[in-house]
């Protein structure tokens with residue numbers, strides 16, 4: 001039996017990568033550039049809908065935008081049938097992406113109702129047919145992102161993993177929750193470990209990676225090849241640097257440079273007002289966490305309608321912090337040793353945050 005070449009080596013990245021998840025409404029090129037600058041080995045555009053792509057939706061094409069400085073970029077797609085996904089992947093194969101991921105984990109109702117996302121993992125045989133057909137549509141490294149199963153009655157992770165491997169995918173990403181779980185459910189590391197033991201293609205572990213300690217814990221307990229960071233990167237792209245180096249300190253001046261860069265890149269891409277400003281406001285509300293005075297800035301931030309106005313608030317916060325000689329971002333370190341953002345109720349987001357997921361599909365078929 002011949003062993004497949006390592007897909008990460010093929011992509012020119014480490015065999016044990018730390019990956020920024022595809023994040024709907026978040027992982028556009030300004031945010032990806034910030035994360036790459038801080039050590040993300042691979043990043044993705046937000047999830048696309050195969051139906052929307054085949055309808056030639058302008059929104060889908062705009063979601064695929066890549067900045068010239070991005071050396072490596074993945075694309076993720078979901079769809080409802082073998083035929084649709086195979087056709088969509090042949091389109092993506094001709095675009096400027098180094099790797100393609102099939103989303104079989106998205107729990108959002110409108111996505112699942114249309115037969116996409118995590119509804120696909122209900123039927124491992126169909127997963128096999130999809131991945132096999134898609135495999136024939138592209139020679140690029142191909143991966144699949146799944147959850148452990150639909151609900152407690154339908155835990156299909158092992159059968160799906162087997163189908164994904166046999167159909168020829170290059171690696172599998174496993175979010176260690178069920179479709180019906182929300183973020184308060186723990187990540188089932190034993191189930192991820194069982195999947196890792198059962199297949200020989202690389203496995204990437206996903207779920208509750210907020211810090212280096214979380215990444216190490218996930219790797220030790222499951223033996224996964226690498227990890228994917230999702231909520232852990234929101235407002236904290238330094239998570240990538242921390243995972244790589246162990247240094248969790250974020251200094252005020254470097255924080256300010258990253259936030260300014262992100263804001264400027266957003267402005268260049270979307271203009272100063274409108275959707276771009278709304279999107280950036282969300283990031284800024286996340287960025288100010290951990291700084292004294294954050295609450296006041298958060299309140300003021302909800303009032304501003306332009307990126308210039310938002311930048312003013314950030315500069316004022318920085319000035320205030322300098323005057324208070326506050327130069328390192330504070331973290332909530334829990335006595336239990338648990339991840340710092342994990343049990344913050346404000347941070348324990350539910351699926352409402354996934355708004356925006358599948359919107360390219362909705363726009364295309366309206």
Ligand SMILES: Cc1cc2nc3c(=O)[nH]c(=O)nc-3n(C[C@H](O)[C@H](O)[C@H](O)COP(=O)(O)O)c2cc1C
Nearest residue numbers: 021022023024046047175206207208209230231353
């Ligand atoms: C705002 C947001 C958008 C998301 N968008 C996507 C997406 O487009 N594709 C995807 O595979 N997962 C998406 N997810 C799910 C995450 O990638 C990840 O699987 C999940 O949040 C579990 O990881 P975590 O506990 O570390 O956050 C999204 C999650 C959030 C919070």
